[in-house]
Amino acid sequence: MKEGSSISVSKLTKRFGNFVAVDAISFDVKEGEIFGFLGANGAGKTTAMRMLCGLSMPTSGEAVVAGYDLYKQSEKIKKSIGYMSQKFSLYEDLTIRENNRFYGGIYGLSDKQINEKTEFMLHHLHLEGQASTLVKELPLGWKQKLSFSVSMIHDPKIVFLDEPTGGVDPVTRREFWTMIYEAANRGTTVFVTTHYMDEAEYCDRVSIMVDGKIEAMDTPSALTQQFKVQGMGDVFVQLARKAKRSDN
């Protein structure tokens, strides 16, 4: 594992029978880096991400996440990372405070820590006085920002964001990215997937998966120069058009 690496992956592979979902991918993500993990539907992103979160065992290859070995220390990895997806994150029929108690409790925070975190979070999100509001009564944009905060309640070293801004209005989408920048500035490593190509430009580096392999990986500006195009959208389209398999 390289010095200063937050995630270090070497020839990571996952097979389901004859199907090679993830085909010997290798990469390093630095501490505090915003790493965009792009790919067409079915390229193998979700499978790769599930392995990195310790939820699925690789068939072969090596990976060290937050300093822990994927095979031997997956429980320690789970404690050191945060995870947020577009589909499910918070309990709608619990209040903001109850959600914090629940997630804080799962990660073993003390009552004192949970209370402090909750106060800080409400202040930071301008939701003062809303601790007893049911999550389902919050507008969608607030829910997404809140669930991002909750995914980091235990100060994880790495946070995995799986399409965090899907369906969110354009102003909130940008506020969300401001929160991502702030987290990265505090030293949290951000590993993010998105279908919005403008968001790919906000990442320090991006990788693009096609048919289980990483076909390109660099800074957005280096990739647009390499492919001689205007932006990441064109890079993505050029690579993903070559894909033989489609969808998950």
Next chain:
Amino acid sequence: MKSIQVDRVYKSFKSGKSPVEALKDITFNVEAGELFGLIGPDGAGKTTLFRILTTLMLADKGEAWVDGYHVVSDYEQIRKRVGYMPGRFSLYQDLTVEENLSFFATLFNTSLEENYELVKDIYVQIEPFKKRRAGALSGGMKQKLALSCALIHRPSVLFLDEPTTGVDAVSRQEFWQLLRGLQKQGITILVSTPYMDEASLCDRVALMQNGSIMKIDSPAGVISQFQKPLWAVQGDNMYRLMLELRDDSRVDTCYPFGQHHHVTFKESTIDIESFKQEFKDKGVSSISIDRTEPTIEDCFMELMNQ
């Protein structure tokens, strides 16, 4: 001729302490043969509007007509004439591709053979899997099967609720090409999407937010109404640059847009060279400021802030 007419449609739902106003007196028309987009985030009211127009839900107030038929008194006529692809996959998971198609064809007294020309371009892509159960299909294949089923009775109006949500950029492009092909066959299409970049592929769009339509126009018309000169600003450290710009008293709005920040100024005239120099003096290196054309997303945010 108007294919869809919506007149002051209002709908609210009970939710927790206060009712949620899903649609607040929505009014718009879609011409026959038009590809019309409802553009807006989750919670804008797009799905509620679809459900009212496809006669699956009653509005609290207001009137609507599809193909000249009233959504309440002529609901049976409308159901015969429209195709509807809901946002959530709603076909029979335990029937095969073929069985789903023949089921929906039978419901409408038709067959795949009868309307093969219409669905051909889409169907050939799923035909290799026609013996597979719908539940075992990939996301993109499900989407194509759902579109085939929605088209099987040659509807005059097609309602597509967020067909491209969660779909990658390449598949999205392909899907829009399919829609253009259907439009050429004379089908009116009402399609919703949260992706602002897809607005430019519609003939006209309604920009929706929180149950209201903020603007209805052609994509070019929406863009031409953007009120201020727009500037694209770039620098070495984009995060710091954004904070500095937002802190500057002359800057009105500053939003990240891919490689640039899109900036408008409060005053109509601004000395860009001295502005640039000040930022260089602050330590922002390699700053560039150029005029740029607004996108639909710029316009959407401008309307949100009004």
